[in-house]
Amino acid sequence: MSEVIGEKKEDDLFLIQIRLFRLAQNKWNLDEKECSNLFNKYKIYDYIETCYEFFHLQGDEANLTDIENYLKNNGAEI
Template identity: 35%
Template sequence: MPEQQQILFMQIRILRMASERFCLTLKATAELFKKFDVLRYIRECFGIFHVEGDEAVFEDVKAYLKAKGADL
């Protein structure tokens, strides 16, 4: 599978996981991710993220959001 497709799949999985864990709609989660440029962050960190499980990636994204000032 091409890397761009792998990145897209990871972005979608983490978006859905965040929606569930933060008790937000997918739309609200997508808006949060857009505001803090999370999809770019996942794309740029994919080299490390692709060897980690989704749980570890989610925890990293959550820490990134908190560091950027997101109210979770």
């Protein structure tokens, strides 16, 4: 049974990462490559995974605001 729960979490995490990527891309007016470069440079996918327990409880807009703050605190300009 734990495998099913683990797979569900992995699927949910993947969907959160995709939604936040698309939302960031639209909000920050970046093309796919620019947004991908930003996410990779600042390890945003890892950050989302680290914050999963918190992120899956709140909405995407609040999560993107958290990511924006994380990026700004790490010297990114968005």
